[in-house]
Amino acid sequence: MSHNLIVLAVDDDMINLKLLKSMLSKLDNIDEVVEAKNGADAINILKERDDIDMILLDIIMPVMGGLEMLQVVRADENLKQLPIIVLTTDETKKTEALEKGANGFLMKPVRAADVAQKIQELAL
Numbered sequence: 071m072s073h074n075l076i077v078l079a080v081d082d083d084m085i086n087l088k089l090l091k092s093m094l095s096k097l098d099n100i101d102e103v104v105e106a107k108n109g110a111d112a113i114n115i116l117k118e119r120d121d122i123d124m125i126l127l128d129i130i131m132p133v134m135g136g137l138e139m140l141q142v143v144r145a146d147e148n149l150k151q152l153p154i155i156v157l158t159t160d161e162t163k164k165t166e167a168l169e170k171g172a173n174g175f176l177m178k179p180v181r182a183a184d185v186a187q188k189i190q191e192l193a194l
């Protein structure tokens with residue numbers, strides 16, 4: 071990708087979401103951080119705008135959790151190519167997240183350097 075990235079950050083914990091946004095906003099290759107509070111909210115945003123480049127996704131959320139959202143995205147012709155990085159405190163979910171189509175997995179609390187590196191890898 072030659073242009074800077076627009077990242078969709080999905081987390082039901084508003085403090086996590088703000089921290090993630092502030093972390094991402096400091097990265098040179100990110101133009102915008104769009105926030106969603108659960109998987110259903112995120113899917114609605116993805117249907118409204120076609121300029122999202124990447125998704126950072128929490129697993130445990132009300133309404134629609136991250137693993138369910140992964141399945142919805144991967145089953146959608148228009149969305150299935152989107153890179154998705156799963157962020158969670160639960161390492162036992164790693165295999166399932168990767169099987170359901172996650173491109174990356176990071177343990178919370180995430181470090182800025184790790185997020186930056188993972189985004190860089192997937193943006194190439």
Ligand SMILES: [Mg+2]
Nearest residue numbers: 082128130131
């Ligand atoms: Mg959560």
